[in-house]
Amino acid sequence: MPLNAMAHVHFISGNLRRSLEVLQQSLSIIAEYNTKQQENTVRRNLVSIHINLGEFSKALNVLDRLESDISESWERVKHDRLRASIQLRQLAFDKARRTLLATYESFKQEDAARELSVCLEYLGLLEYYRGRYGKARKYYQQVLDMPEPTASAVAQTLRMLTDVYVAEKKWQKATATAKDAEAAILKINERIELAALWRAYGQIHTHYGEPERSRDYFRKSIDLLREIGAKYELALSHFAAGE
Numbered sequence: 001m002p003l004n005a006m007a008h009v010h011f012i013s014g015n016l017r018r019s020l021e022v023l024q025q026s027l028s029i030i031a032e033y034n035t036k037q038q039e040n041t042v043r044r045n046l047v048s049i050h051i052n053l054g055e056f057s058k059a060l061n062v063l064d065r066l067e068s069d070i071s072e073s074w075e076r077v078k079h080d081r082l083r084a085s086i087q088l089r090q091l092a093f094d095k096a097r098r099t100l101l102a103t104y105e106s107f108k109q110e111d112a113a114r115e116l117s118v119c120l121e122y123l124g125l126l127e128y129y130r131g132r133y134g135k136a137r138k139y140y141q142q143v144l145d146m147p148e149p150t151a152s153a154v155a156q157t158l159r160m161l162t163d164v165y166v167a168e169k170k171w172q173k174a175t176a177t178a179k180d181a182e183a184a185i186l187k188i189n190e191r192i193e194l195a196a197l198w199r200a201y202g203q204i205h206t207h208y209g210e211p212e213r214s215r216d217y218f219r220k221s222i223d224l225l226r227e228i229g230a231k232y233e234l235a236l237s238h239f240a241a242g243e
Contacts, residue, residue, distance in 0.1 A: 007045060011052075012152075014191030014228040020049045040066060040075055047082050052192065054231030056086050077106040081119060088126055089232060096126055117143045117153040124160060133164050140164070155184035159193050162200045171207050178204065192233060195224040199237045215241075 007022040023046050030039050043066050050059035059082075066079055084099035104119040124139030143149055143157045158181035165174035178200055185193045202217035218241035225234040 007049075011049065012188065012190050014195075014224070014230075016049055016053055016229045020046070020053075023049065037075075044078060044082060051082075051085060051089070052230050052232070054235075056090060059086055073106075074110070077103050078115070081107075081115065081122075085122055088122055088129070091129070093126060093130060096122070100126065113146060113148070114150060114153075117146060117149055117157075121153070121157060121160065124157075124164075128160070128164055128167065131167075133168050136164050137161065151184065151188050152190060155181065155188060155190060155193055158184055159197045159200070162197065166200055166203050169207075171204060174200070174204055191224060192228060192230050195221045195228065195230070195237070196233055198224070199233075199240050202237075203240055 007019045007026065011019040023042055026042050027039065027046075030042060043062055047059045047062050047066075050056070050062065063079060063082055063086075080099050081103045084096045084103065087093075087096035087099060100119055100123050104116065104123070107115040107119060120139045120143045124136045124143075127133070127136035127139065140157045140161045143153055146153075149157075158177055162174055162177045162181050165171075165177055178197060181197055182194075185197060198217045198221035202214045202221060205211075205214035205217060218237065221237045222234065222241065225237055
């Protein structure tokens, strides 16, 4: 599906609204030329874009319509993983954990490496939000130890691991991991992750008593996330800068 691939390129480059437009354009013609399974894939991508835009109600609306129109258990597991990511961002931790553990077991049975890495990332993020940093690091390390993790998984996991070290005030490890994350992110030019990493750099330079560098990184993070339209990550950067 060329339009779906194009939407992914726009997503990676940080043009979320354009990615959304291309996916919607794809849906307008997909019924005639593609299978229902491919249509569901596009709709799941729509859910992901709405989540990144911070539009959780819209994401849930698309997801609810998807779930009312499927019969295959494999499709439902993918939808459950998306629902868990929304639950996590809405701080419904117990629900998110139950959903993620269930989907992890399903993906494990199918040996679905990419989906497994996403579940592990979210389980790590859940523990990070709960302040259980050691458990978060263990989940992230599982992603990094996978036989062939995707470049995107490595970049995102290293950036999230940086956040854990910042929260633990392990500044040397945070700095070293941030540099590794930056190298991985720049290889694939994933702008949302770069903006989130700049937020971590702002926190690191604050600790080292470098206010000008800290403000510069926070400003760059906020400006890029505002440009992208990633409202959830933007809120996190505003909060970190405020601290």
